[in-house]
Amino acid sequence: LAKTTxxxxxxxxxxxxVNITCSHNNIAxxxxxxxxxxxxxxxxxxxxxxxxxxxxxxxxxxxIPADRKSSTLSLPRVSLSDTAVYxxxxxxxxxxxxxxFGKGTRLSVIx
Amino acid sequence: xxxxxxxxKHLITATGQRVTLRCSPxxxxxxxxxxxxxxxxxxxxxIQYYNGEERAKGNILERFSAQQFPxxxxxxxxxxxxxxxxxxxxxxxxxxxxxxxxxxxxSGTRLTVV
Numbered sequence: 001l002a003k004t005t006x007x008x009x010x011x012x013x014x015x016x017x018v019n020i021t022c023s024h025n026n027i028a029x030x031x032x033x034x035x036x037x038x039x040x041x042x043x044x045x046x047x048x049x050x051x052x053x054x055x056x057x058x059x060x061x062x063x064i065p066a067d068r069k070s071s072t073l074s075l076p077r078v079s080l081s082d083t084a085v086y087x088x089x090x091x092x093x094x095x096x097x098x099x100x101f102g103k104g105t106r107l108s109v110i111x
Numbered sequence: 112x113x114x115x116x117x118x119x120k121h122l123i124t125a126t127g128q129r130v131t132l133r134c135s136p137x138x139x140x141x142x143x144x145x146x147x148x149x150x151x152x153x154x155x156x157x158i159q160y161y162n163g164e165e166r167a168k169g170n171i172l173e174r175f176s177a178q179q180f181p182x183x184x185x186x187x188x189x190x191x192x193x194x195x196x197x198x199x200x201x202x203x204x205x206x207x208x209x210x211x212x213x214x215x216x217x218s219g220t221r222l223t224v225v
Contacts, residue, residue, distance in 0.1 A: 034213075
């Protein structure tokens with residue numbers, strides 16, 4: 001599995017756009033990039049997945065440059081309820097190794 | 112409601128005891144994964160079952176065991192409990208036996224060993 005590096009924590013004010021960058025220098029050709037969100041005392045929740053360029057859904061956008069060595073999760077206009085830990089994972093969609101979660105990025109949204 | 116049901120939500124027990132955690136996967140999902148989350152270790156993968164068979168093993172202690180039943184629900188058995196086993200235990204399910212397809216997690220069981 002490709003190793004990922006992301007900031008341990010970030011702070012943001014309500015209403016701002018938040019960008020969390022994940023570094024995955026040894027990403028393999030068949031790897032996909034997936035982000036999960038975890039609220040306190042709840043299980044992680046799938047947010048978004050992408051392979052290259054840009055993916056957008058109702059929750060977030062995921063930007064992946066051409067070399068795929070990093071990715072950026074963008075949360076538009078965050079609210080207090082977006083306070084959570086965000087995990088970046090890199091793995092093959094057809095791989096046979098269960099997902100391995102790192103420490104994630106703890107996002108604190110301040111009023 | 113994610114569709115993955117874990118019971119009980121909270122469990123308090125004494126050292127040396129044995130407990131069983133239960134997980135019902137989302138309808139249609141055949142894989143069940145167990146994870147342990149403690150404050151200092153983050154989310155640690157324990158074990159995976161697919162359609163009743165063990166498929167992958169992570170950092171699961173010998174005192175812990177699991178199984179998946181014909182109706183696809185799974186149980187995680189923790190025995191000879193120690194204070195350090197206090198943690199949140201999550202179950203996740205997915206439709207396939209492998210791969211990075213979306214995992215759906217339950218709300219977890221908070222185990223406190225006193």
